[in-house]
Amino acid sequence: MGLFIYLNFVYVSRSYQHYWLAGQVKALDTLAEHIGKDKVIHEHESRALYPCPSQAARHIIGVAKPHNIKDVQAIVAWANTHNIKLYPLSTGRNWGYGGGNPVEEDCLIVDMGDMDQIRNFDPDLGSITLQPGVTQGDLYNFLTDHSYPFFAPVTGSSPHCSLIGNALERGYGVTPITDHFQGITEVKAVLADGSIYQGQLDQMDVESSKLAKWGAGPYVEGLFSQGNFGIVVEATIKLEAKTDHSIMIIFKPSDDAEDFEQVVRISRELMQTQKKVVSAIKYFNKAYSVALNMPVPRDELAAPDFDITAWLNDASKKHRLPEWLGLIFIYGNDDLAHIAARECKKRLAPHCKSIVIFDRKKIKLARAANKILPNIKPLQMIKAQIDTVSASYDLLRGMPQSRFLKAAYWRAGELPDNQDDYHPGRDGCGLIWYAPMLPMTGKDLLKFEQITKDVCARHGIFPVVSMTTISEQCITALVPIMFDPATESEQAFACHKDLFESCQAAGSLPYRAHIDSMAWYGADNQTTHFQSALQKAKQHIDADGLMSPGRYQRRKA
Ligand SMILES: Cc1cc2nc3c(=O)[nH]c(=O)nc-3n(C[C@H](O)[C@H](O)[C@H](O)COP(=O)(O)OP(=O)(O)OC[C@H]3O[C@@H](n4cnc5c(N)ncnc54)[C@H](O)[C@@H]3O)c2cc1C
Incomplete structure (x- = not known):
């Protein structure tokens, strides 16, 4: 029955x-x-x-x-x-x-x-109005074709990625306006009842409306960033003028944790005192360096007793990879940039094993050397490292490229021959980003790395971590949870949840969420004051929940 x-x-x-x-x-x-x-x-x-x-x-x-x-x-x-x-x-x-x-x-x-037009550009002020389909690559080509001296706000993702979707999701990059939503000065959107949202000053034809982010009155545009209040049909962004010089410093802190803490303190102070010149700082942990330099040990991974930590330690020893690697990005005119670079080097030196300053000349030399170096096995790692440094420098100059997507293929996936064709979603890669915000102190960064190592060890995931400053106070850590979709999806999802819960217990959470984790925000399973205020606003603007249901919302039980 x-x-x-x-x-x-x-x-x-x-x-x-x-x-x-x-x-x-x-x-x-x-x-x-x-x-x-x-x-x-x-x-x-x-x-x-x-x-x-x-x-x-x-x-x-x-x-x-x-x-x-x-x-x-x-x-x-x-x-x-x-x-x-x-x-x-x-x-x-x-x-x-x-x-x-x-x-x-x-x-x-x-x-x-398909709405991919550049609507308006002010070549003096660097203000540009775009439709959502305009990509990083489109903007870069537009600026270079016309020799406009502005940086495209690029990311480490594909040139085929949008500028507006990325900014609405609060993506960031390394060019001077690192926080891309910060660069948005105006938004036009269609609301759930079909009406148009437009900034008040813009509708009143105030010329400077496109130049002043906050306008007058309450700041409403924020509702469209990580929100579900409308369909953005157009946005104006501020482009940063190109400096004639960019410098990239690559440094290896000494392996002692104490030295790393000092390095974080000094780099924070450099950002505090050299605002806009020292634009962003990145750190990569040892597992990241290993993944960057060595293929995944496919055969060993199949063994039931494979020990990720032991393998990472062996691999890093063999190739003399450091506990941490750091990058500093500097923008300025010739003198200013070089003075800042020398200051960075002088202050970091007591706590570092090596510091190399790359300016335009040195990059040119490195590229020339790479052309001459024979492509033989003992030199392949060095050649690949020079390629990465040179591509990072191009990114620093606002040139988008697919090259960095290759990292998504490390654990699994068929890498296309043509870089422009990289598409980690389509090619069988397995990757979930976990991106918590952390206070910029050495202790906090080390604590987070330890949590990541512990959590990843519980789920058989490589504890790869990079970190990028979003200000001189706050840094975003990025853990790519890399897995083989054929066999490891469940452990990757479990690792994602475990990271979220372990970090929440330790007081840090992501600034940007995967669609599966948007519902995890909230205190003790209660609706927070923030969420209840947002629901009230939503009730008025989109009572039937037409737009992007569930986006950054706690789901109903
Ligand atoms: C290896 C690798 C490296 C990466 N590096 C970076 C990096 O350096 N920086 C970074 O930020 N990201 C990075 N990413 C993540 C991602 O690929 C980029 O952020 C990418 O720009 C986002 O996709 P998109 O531009 O197509 O945005 P979309 O997917 O189109 O938009 C993102 C979300 O925003 C909302 N949205 C978009 N458009 C609208 C609209 N018109 N109206 C209302 N809501 C809208 C939607 O909810 C949508 O889901 C990386 C990914 C990989 C795999």
């Missing part, structure tokens, strides 16, 4: 699902009538179109690809009529955080990639 009831239940729910889906497909046809057939895609698996190395997957109603604001408004009106939730994205390459997969099931993805 029990079995009969169960089978009956399965049959009824399957039939309902089938019926429901048929209804959605029909509804999608009516959307095509409104905006055009070519702008609607019938696809029910988001990962088929927007794959993520984190292996996120959601059922979707389909995809709409608007070409203009009118299309966006028509999509919103249609979604209201058919009670369908929308999930807007720019280029959908939010790899490691969910890719283009919505947070919740059964949304219609609104892919803004």
